[in-house]
Amino acid sequence: MAHLLLIDDDPELIARQIRRVFPPPDHSLDEARTGAEGILKAGRDAPDVILLDLRLPDRSGLEVYDAIRRGDARIPVIFVTMARKADAAIEAMKHGAYDYLLKPIDLHQIRKVIEGAVEVGRRMREPAIIAERGAELDAEGVIVGSCPAMIEVYKAIGRVASQDVPVLITGESGTGKELVARAIYQHSLRARAPFLTLNCAAIPETLLESELFGHEKGAFTSADRRRIGKFEQCNGGTLLLDEIGDMPLALQAKVLRLIQDQVFERVGGNETVSTDVRLLAATHRDLKTWSTDGKFRPDLYYRLGVFTIQLPPLRERGEDLELLVRYFLRRLNPQLGREVRDVAPEALERLRSHTWPGNIRELQSVLKQALLQASGPILLEQFLPASLNRTEEASRPAVIRGGALNVQLLGEFSPDDRDLYSELHRQLDRILLPRAMEFARGSQHQAALFLGIARQTLRQKLRQLGIHPADHPSTDEEDGGG
Template sequence: MSAPLRGRRLLLVEDNRALRRGIARALAERFQVVDEEGDSDRAVERLGDPGFEPYDVVVTDLRLPGAGGLAVLSAARERDERTAILLMTAYGTVEDAVEAMRLGAFDFVQKPFELPELEARIDRALGHARLLGEVAILREERAQMQARSRIVGSSPALHAAISLAERAAPTRATVLVTGETGTGKELIAGLIHAASDRAPGPFVKVNCAALPETLLESELFGHERGAFTSADRQRIGRFEQADGGTLFLDEVADMSLATQAKLLRVLQDQQFQRLGGSRLLHTDVRIVAATNRDLQSAIATGDFREDLYFRLHVIGIELPPLRERPGDLEALSQHFLEEFALEMGKPLRGLSEEALERVRAHAWPGNIRELRNVLERAVLLADGPQVGSAEVGLADATGAPQAWRPGLPPAGLPLAEIERAVLMEALERSAFVQKDAASLLGVSRRKLNYMIQRMGITHPSWRINRSVH
């Protein structure tokens, strides 16, 4: 007899009562729990009941009263894909075996069989499931390490934020990440996802500031065909896409009050409706939200719902601006230099001392995103083994700013190309959030939108370019 399997749970589904009882008695010596069902419908109901824990093994006959053994197999896989499933039948065919394996069965045993044969197949199935579990754990650990390695720095404030994110990750609590633009809020959200039990699921990102209100609702909740003029087909939203994973809502303060109310209902009930639909859809999503605004002030002015704030701010993580992390500047600069040097195939060793002085002297209002853009440009322009102060630009060590001058090639350059390059630089620095790019250029959002349309600039985060009124 094989060794006992402590803590293991098995479900046996067989319509022949005598055979079922005999197998159950034999397996009860090895499994802590052996549950029995005599028909497939009751087994499917049991497998879908959240009051029962998932099973380690399901042994089911293929030909059963009700929906049949393949329905039991599907229900077990839907409940927990780690469950090992064995099918028994006296009428086994190649077609049955192929279909069972396609649906996720581990093995297929034909009646009559000896009990030791069934036990040996169960042992192999559990061994396979154990290996799959170990691989999944290793993948999750690797993803967590990769997510952690992307956050560079050793300042106490940053370490406190990372520590809180890692403690919050295993829970279901919603997290609100705050900090100035470009401080790495998305990286913290990615770390929370990677360090959670939702890591195998999707990590879906939505920039709430990049879309107008009507498109944001469709983006989040989806829409039915005919919900609005251009809705020529059904579209699932981000909540459905993120089911079983994490939904990152960046710039959540830019939501309208109407969209905030809908988001609050989803957080409360875990249910929502597509635009133009009437059917309630269930979602299993963990929310991580982020903003660079003072939500307490927004609540005071009536721009943000206080009840939504409390729902989002179960755990709050504040990221320090780069100017408060001067000790991290050199490590971050080296990190980005190595990244872009590898990408561009340049054998650069680092920054010159004068270039580092300029990096240290700069105030970095755009934080890490600005530093990354500066280093990308510097690596692109660098010709020697090091990035020098000329490539970095910025201010000199005394704080005197260098006058910005575009690099005009000897043959000249059309003014329209310079204008487009400046606009693209502003969009890239602001992560293609148009209101932030307009602020960098000192123009209105209307003017910026006109320039974008005139130059034919598009970006995947823009569902459409807003029309000029």
């Protein structure tokens, strides 16, 4: 349900359009005909989104916007205007307005813009609650888990949230990197300023620079007006660049300059624009390896990696799986019209035996499929999708034999699989390195010789796996120097 506020001295037409796209009773639309009335209602009712006319009888839309922003800068404000140049609306965008629309308003456009604004507002206002065992929480989009690895994640969030430095959040796809970013934002000193997210992998390379930095009119063929980018729009707030590992190299140089100097130029412009943005970045890539391979700028990696939070994959989170299953059942039951209150032991064991390459996102999808098949109050094993109930023959691992090593490839390829090459290497490290250290009786020097890698590389990989030298006491003095 969306609660919208329209501030316009002649609201009839726009109000009718909004109610067609967001009909009652699922959504509510309040109206104000003056700036003073709009400011009062915005402060009293905390709407999800505000639509604000630039021309009001008692004051300008910009003055109303500034007053609303002083009260709560997290409420997305969409300007509506008759002026084709819309210089005032562009100026408002530079100070954090969500977007602006030109009258007469297109129904498809207004739906798209308002839906986006509602989602942005939700991310800023709904707490990224950390739900531990026994907590009966039904809020959407919360961090759920109490395993040791997640406790370390919570500690890291607490250590860095109030420090105004970049944070790099890493982990496999579907592990909840955006939720961690939102938790950092909500516990930061910028918690009442805007929080925006941009997925670098979801936007074509030709448009990504404009999305980030904006462009001037005439910068390219379709640039019929000036556009304000996310770095300028989010001034004073926090910006999450999701999947930053997929950002083109040429664009990485501009991001590096912004981190260092907080200045940039719009595409096609010469004006140097100053901004004040806290940057959070997330990726499922191994940026250190990518920087070594020339796929990511090393200088940008080191600036982003001032503080890194590594999220564990679901398969390494132990009893958190049951906690997550029960959380998603509570969330999904009302959505799908089901009343499944418990999970059969056989179904839970089947879920535990799965390797979850898609992590929490895959778990949510599997439970949706299971609930659609379910009848009665208990989730039975037979309701789980076929992908989790393959026969022994279908699930038998393929074995590649070569030299002294047998590599087992579990399962089958899926259309949703990504980054399999890197993931196989990570899985191989988890199996091979501990065994090499055990065979070498804790000697990093000997283990590195067995593996044919530098001892420094071995140490780095051991740290990434959470294996410390103390776990494998060294038997030769050559390793004693650290």
